[in-house]
Each structure stands twice: as structure tokens, then as C-alpha cells.
Amino acid sequence: MASAAEIDPQPVGTFWALNLEGPLADDPQPRLAATFGRVEAESVAALAQAMGLDAPALTLARFAAGKRCYGAWVDGQLAAYGWVTFDEEGIGELGLRLCLSPGEAYIWDCATLPAYRGQRLYPALLAHVIRMLRAEGVRQVLIGADTDNLASQQGFVLVGFQPVADMLRKASGQMVLRGRASAPEHLVQHIRQALRNDESRLL
DSSP states (O other): OOOOHHHEEEEEEEEEEEESSSSSOOOOOOOOOOEEOOOOOOHHHHEEEEEETSSTHHHHHHHHHHOOOOOOETTTTEEEEEEEESSSEEEEGTTTEEOOOEEEEEEEEEOOOOOGTTTHHHHHHHHHHHHHHTTTTOOOEEEEEEEOOHHHHHHHHTOOOOOEEEEEEEESEEEEEEOTSSOHHHHHHHHHHHHHEEOOOOO
């Protein structure tokens, strides 16, 4: 007899959204002095090192493709970072691609270096990115986190993101999107339509 785990889809992660056309939450304050801004060309080597890369080729390729990276610096050291995409981004661990609409951005591949964790740098960085994007006319931001990544989810809540839909994996490996009861249906459908699988069909 099959177990419940074999029958029921298992949660993998959640997509969250923030509408930038409404009021924003108060910026969470980091617990230590930090500066925030875009990671520019002169910091590519430091960024690659923070990402655990042996060479900056990947970071340079991302910049060349129009992606941005924002960072938090403490005492001149890159302490946290996060990438932003405006058109299309692969979600490799899900085998999916997220195709964004005009006026939309997706924040992804974020990390705080171990020595600086627990200092609220991540939500403070998210708040900075959100305000920069709104100033440029971005209307909505999407972000995602694994189901067990509670630290990131706490950061999302602090800056005002709302959970929209959960990704679940069936025993067959097929991915399923399930909207949250609290999320507007049009927003759930928007994310469903934005996702593509490896064959470019709608999820």
C-alpha cells in the first residue's frame, strides 16, 4: 500500500509577490552599520568570491545578460547580495523558467555570508532593492524560497511580501502550482502563466 508521502504532492517552495504601487512597509534596520547599493564592475571579483566561485565568469555573464546584483557592505566587505532579473530567469532546481511581464522584476540567488548572518542584513537589502526598483517604475516584484528556508521567509514578511502560490512535486516528478487561499486568484494565475517547463509549455 502506498504511503501518504508517495500519494500526496510534497511541498518544494513558495512564490511570494509585492505590489510596488501601494504603500511599502517600514524598512527593517540591520543590527550593524551597513551600506547598500548595486554591485558594479569593480566589485565583480569580490562578488564571485562571496558566491563561492573560482572565477568571475558567471557573474560577468549575468551582467552581460542584463541582470543586476545588489549588495550590502560592512566595513568595506561584501556581506550579502541578491540578483535581480527583468525578463526571464531559469529556476534550475525546479526545471522551470519564469517569464516576467513588463514592469515586473524577480529577485533570486540571494545570500548572506556566514560571518554576517543574524544581523537583519538580508531584509534590509531587500528593502533597499525594492525602493530602487519602485523608483524606476517597476510595479511588482516576485521572489521565491524553498519550503524549509524559514530565514528567507521571515525576511520576506518583514519587507511586505505576501505568499501567493506553493510549488509541489508529485511522486512522478511532475511539478504542481497550488495557490494560497489568501492570495488573489488573478495573481495565482499570473504566476502560473509566467512559468514554463523545459519544453516551453505552460505549467
